[in-house]
Amino acid sequence: MELIVTCCQLAPVIGDFAGNRARVEAAVAEAAAGGAGVIVLPELALSGYCFDSVEEARALSVPAGWPGFAELAALAPDAVVVLGFAELAATGELFNSAAMLFAGHQVTYRKVHLWDREKEFFLPGSEPAPVVSTPFGRLAMMVCYDLEFPEYTRSVALRGAQLLAVPTNWPLIGRPAGQPAPEVVIAMAAARVNRMAIAVCDRQGIERGQEWNQASTVIGPDGWPLATVDAQGRVRAELNLTGVDDKGLSERNDLFRDRRPELY
Amino acid sequence: MELIVTCCQLAPVIGDFAGNRARVEAAVAEAAAGGAGVIVLPELALSGYCFDSVEEARALSVPAGWPGFAELAALAPDAVVVLGFAELAATGELFNSAAMLFAGHQVTYRKVHLWDREKEFFLPGSEPAPVVSTPFGRLAMMVCYDLEFPEYTRSVALRGAQLLAVPTNWPLIGRPAGQPAPEVVIAMAAARVNRMAIAVCDRQGIERGQEWNQASTVIGPDGWPLATVDAQGRVRAELNLTGVDDKGLSERNDLFRDRRPELY
Numbered sequence: 454m455e456l457i458v459t460c461c462q463l464a465p466v467i468g469d470f471a472g473n474r475a476r477v478e479a480a481v482a483e484a485a486a487g488g489a490g491v492i493v494l495p496e497l498a499l500s501g502y503c504f505d506s507v508e509e510a511r512a513l514s515v516p517a518g519w520p521g522f523a524e525l526a527a528l529a530p531d532a533v534v535v536l537g538f539a540e541l542a543a544t545g546e547l548f549n550s551a552a553m554l555f556a557g558h559q560v561t562y563r564k565v566h567l568w569d570r571e572k573e574f575f576l577p578g579s580e581p582a583p584v585v586s587t588p589f590g591r592l593a594m595m596v597c598y599d600l601e602f603p604e605y606t607r608s609v610a611l612r613g614a615q616l617l618a619v620p621t622n623w624p625l626i627g628r629p630a631g632q633p634a635p636e637v638v639i640a641m642a643a644a645r646v647n648r649m650a651i652a653v654c655d656r657q658g659i660e661r662g663q664e665w666n667q668a669s670t671v672i673g674p675d676g677w678p679l680a681t682v683d684a685q686g687r688v689r690a691e692l693n694l695t696g697v698d699d700k701g702l703s704e705r706n707d708l709f710r711d712r713r714p715e716l717y
Numbered sequence: 718m719e720l721i722v723t724c725c726q727l728a729p730v731i732g733d734f735a736g737n738r739a740r741v742e743a744a745v746a747e748a749a750a751g752g753a754g755v756i757v758l759p760e761l762a763l764s765g766y767c768f769d770s771v772e773e774a775r776a777l778s779v780p781a782g783w784p785g786f787a788e789l790a791a792l793a794p795d796a797v798v799v800l801g802f803a804e805l806a807a808t809g810e811l812f813n814s815a816a817m818l819f820a821g822h823q824v825t826y827r828k829v830h831l832w833d834r835e836k837e838f839f840l841p842g843s844e845p846a847p848v849v850s851t852p853f854g855r856l857a858m859m860v861c862y863d864l865e866f867p868e869y870t871r872s873v874a875l876r877g878a879q880l881l882a883v884p885t886n887w888p889l890i891g892r893p894a895g896q897p898a899p900e901v902v903i904a905m906a907a908a909r910v911n912r913m914a915i916a917v918c919d920r921q922g923i924e925r926g927q928e929w930n931q932a933s934t935v936i937g938p939d940g941w942p943l944a945t946v947d948a949q950g951r952v953r954a955e956l957n958l959t960g961v962d963d964k965g966l967s968e969r970n971d972l973f974r975d976r977r978p979e980l981y
Contacts, residue, residue, distance in 0.1 A: 565977050569967040581980045598970075601910055603867035604981040629941050635909055638940060642906030645899055646865055676902060677893050703833040706862075713829050716845045717868040 455691040456589050458616070458650075459489035460669040462686040464658025467501030470513055474499055474521060477536060478528055485529035487689065490589045492529060495656035496537035496564075496597050496620040497549065503661040507547070510574040514539035514547055517561040526554035533587045535594050535654075537620035539575075549575045551594050551620050555587050564596035566605075582609050590615040590694050597621040600653070601639055603646075610647035611709065615674075615697045617643075619653040625664040634668035637678070645676025648697050648708055657686055719955040720853050722880070722914075723753035724933040726950040728922025731765030734777055738763055738785060741800060742792055749793035751953065754853045756793060759920035760801035760861050760884040761813065767925040771811070774838040778803035778811055781825040790818035797851045799858050799918075801884035803839075813839045815858050815884050819851050828860035830869075846873050854879040854958050861885040864917070865903055867910075874911035875973065879938075879961045881907075883917040889928040898932035901942070909940025912961050912972055921950055 461480035465473045477498050484492045496502070500513035515521065517540055526534060533555040540550035540563065548563040549571055563578025564571075582595040582605065593614035599605055600619050609617060623636055632638070637653070644651045655669045669682045671690035674697045680690035700708040725744035729737045741762050748756045760766070764777035779785065781804055790798060797819040804814035804827065812827040813835055827842025828835075846859040846869065857878035863869055864883050873881060887900055896902070901917070908915045919933045933946045935954035938961045944954035964972040 565980055566975050569969050572969050577977075579980075598975075602976060602981075603871060603906070603910055604976070604978065607867060608981045632941065635940055638902060639906045639910060642867070642903045646867055646903060676899055677896065705833050705836050711830050711862075712866060712868070713841075714868065716829055716843075717866075717872045 455693055456490045457488045458491045458493070458652045458671050458690050458692050459484040459487060460493045460652055460654035460671065460688040462655055462657050462667060462669040462682050462688070463495055463498060464686070465495065465498055465501045465656060466658070467503055467660050468509070468513065469501070470499055473501065478525055481525060481534055482528045485532050489529070489532055489689070491592070491616065491618065491652065492532050492534045493618045493652050493654040494534070494536035494620055495654050496622045497539055498536045498620065500539045501660055502622045503663050504574050507574050510539055510547055511541065514541040516541050516543070517550065517552070517559070522552055522554055522559055533589055533592060535618040535620060537596055546576050547574055548578060549596060551596050553585055553592065553594050553618070560585050562594055562596070564599055566598045566602060568598040584609050584612045584614045593617045595619055597623065600636065600643070603643060606643035607647060610649045614649055615694050616650040616652065616692070619651065621653055622656050623666040623668060625666055634666040636666070637668050637670050640670065641672055641676045641678070644672040644674060646708065648674045648700055650674045650692055650694065650697070719957055720754045721752045722755045722757070722916045722935050722954050722956050723748040723751060724757045724916055724918035724935065724952040726919055726921050726931060726933040726946050726952070727759055727762060728950070729759065729762055729765045729920060730922070731767055731924050732773070732777065733765070734763055737765065742789060745789060745798055746792045749796050753793070753796055753953070755856070755880065755882065755916065756796050756798045757882045757916045757918040758798070758800035758884060759918050760886045761803055762800045762884065764803045765924055766886045767927050768838050771838050774803055774811055775805065778805035780805050780807070781814065781816070781823070786816055786818055786823055797853055797856060799882040799884060801860055810840050811838055812842060813860060815860050817849055817856065817858050817882070824849050826858055826860070828863055830862045830866060832862040848873050848876045848878045857881045859883055861887065864900065864907070867907060870907035871911060874913045878913055879958050880914040880916065880956070883915065885917055886920050887930040887932060889930055898930040900930070901932050901934050904934065905936055905940045905942070908936040908938060910972065912938045912964055914938045914956055914958065914961070
């Protein structure tokens, strides 16, 4: 069965919560109309990224129980939606979080590996990335820099993840001609060594002078990109998750059973 | 300081121990004459790979203390030489091993992740990949399929490896047009997430019908290939290891200190 995965590489505008929300809602509705079963949006899609102060971040944050999430989910009632947002905890602290919305459920995750100035605004999460049984398979989610720790991607695969959704904001970084963004190389390797699909949704738009890799990609469980971003900032891939739970590589090899954790 | 790393992508001939030895010696002498500080040769460079039986593998094996290693090292007295060979243990068992030779020293490693029919001929090693202080920095070595376990590459980096040498025999595998061999993608990611250079020496020549990726590559500590194989089956790269022990990524980030092992 082919699953349509759509990444909506939006251009959030720092400070424009209402506008960002409207753009997220429009993108989700459009992706759902296009048949998407899984829809992934950027990190901090409602707030923007380059905060000037913790006060600014706080003003753009919402609690995990914000009613707008249910309203967003209602725009794609048959899909799983994953998006990043600035989370205001009941204790008043801020987290760089992601929400997974589907069939009346919401799972929230707090990014555990914070990048650079995020540490000024957010606390790191203290719980591992979730692996969630959804109508489209077992989905994990993590956020941006989280993806660059191969122990972490391995851990969700070992817990059964079939597809890993990653809202991200990848600051623009140089690379040799002809090469993909370095984070995409890392994601391709993580997909292949774990036989797990990965859908990364980056962002676009220049924000306070910051540019982005704009490298949203859906990677199949064999590690090869299935689709990259189009001129409209969308990635639309048909993904087949059949067989991803079988980690066999040869008659005598298995990606997971061949591990020698006593030696690492 | 630039370190010249040369991978000699030879074409071992199964059963022709004397000829393989002569080809290894010639390649090492030539690489040393070319200024190489580190010389990497294929997996099972002295024996060939596609054994018909354990008896055949045994007949092509040598003990770790084989005097030919010292004679080989003498051909490149200022270099570090890493090559794979079939090791006959004192107990009579066989291992798919690699030797690192330099300055009168030899370190031997037994591959711990065996690929497919290797399991019919070899026992897996029970010791982790070594990290060795050499005149050219701290070198680790592992063999072929070992490289595909990101926990394993991480472990040698955490133990201080600056350059990982990997004798390999990569059976030919299909890939999308324009993509590198999948194992190279895995190596590029491992290099980048660990800030550790990786030199992989594959093999060439068709052996009992088996073809090879012929994808020898030297990857810098930023994860990008520095050089790939030339028409003569050689990779010659100038590598700068300055700064690889500093794992800092930003003012507030560090590849190793940012890890959250309690969550993996």
